[in-house]
Amino acid sequence: MLRRIVAAAAAVVLVVEAAAVVVVHLVLGRATAGQSMSIAGSDPDVMSKATYALGAGLGAFLVLCAALLAVAAVRDRPPGRFGRVLLIGAAVTNGVLSALVAALVGWGAFAALTAVLCLLVLFLVLHGRPEVRPGSAPTGPGPHAAGTGPAPDAGTGPGTGPAGAPPVTPTSP
Numbered sequence: 122m123l124r125r126i127v128a129a130a131a132a133v134v135l136v137v138e139a140a141a142v143v144v145v146h147l148v149l150g151r152a153t154a155g156q157s158m159s160i161a162g163s164d165p166d167v168m169s170k171a172t173y174a175l176g177a178g179l180g181a182f183l184v185l186c187a188a189l190l191a192v193a194a195v196r197d198r199p200p201g202r203f204g205r206v207l208l209i210g211a212a213v214t215n216g217v218l219s220a221l222v223a224a225l226v227g228w229g230a231f232a233a234l235t236a237v238l239c240l241l242v243l244f245l246v247l248h249g250r251p252e253v254r255p256g257s258a259p260t261g262p263g264p265h266a267a268g269t270g271p272a273p274d275a276g277t278g279p280g281t282g283p284a285g286a287p288p289v290t291p292t293s294p
Contacts, residue, residue: 124247128194131240132187135211138237139183146176179214186211190244199248212241 152158154169189204200208219234 124244125194125197127240127244127247128190131237131244132190132194134237134240135183135187135190138215138234139180139187142183143176143180146172146179150176182207182214183211193244193248205245208241208245212238212245215241 150169150172153165153172157165159165159168186207189200189207193200193204199205215234215238219231219238222234223231
């Protein structure tokens, strides 16, 4: 239940963050175009269009991560490998942005972005360990996990030798 709540809360917060990022980039792009700003002789139109594109790209990335979190909240299952990579990227992005925002905007914005980072990390940590449900076989590390030791009924299948002998491994010709 906690995993669903964290995933849903993180999805909502990422959508709000995506909207804020897009609005900030729109304002920055308009300011750049309106004042004909340039850095080291760069074209102001190119700079304003690049600001718009960066805002749209970052907003789309955050909305995609929010969609992954929403699906995880509905299904109560962790995302696949690609989804985890995207969410880790979103967490790293929020960490970098929170450090920048602390210096440029203030501690309130830093606290807000750090809270989003905490939600993302909490989601990833909660979905990092497989949950053992009553009546199911354990899947985590332990004496009876796959490939970590003999099962309680070991020694009766193919590839096993007499009692006390090492297991026989089949060889291919």
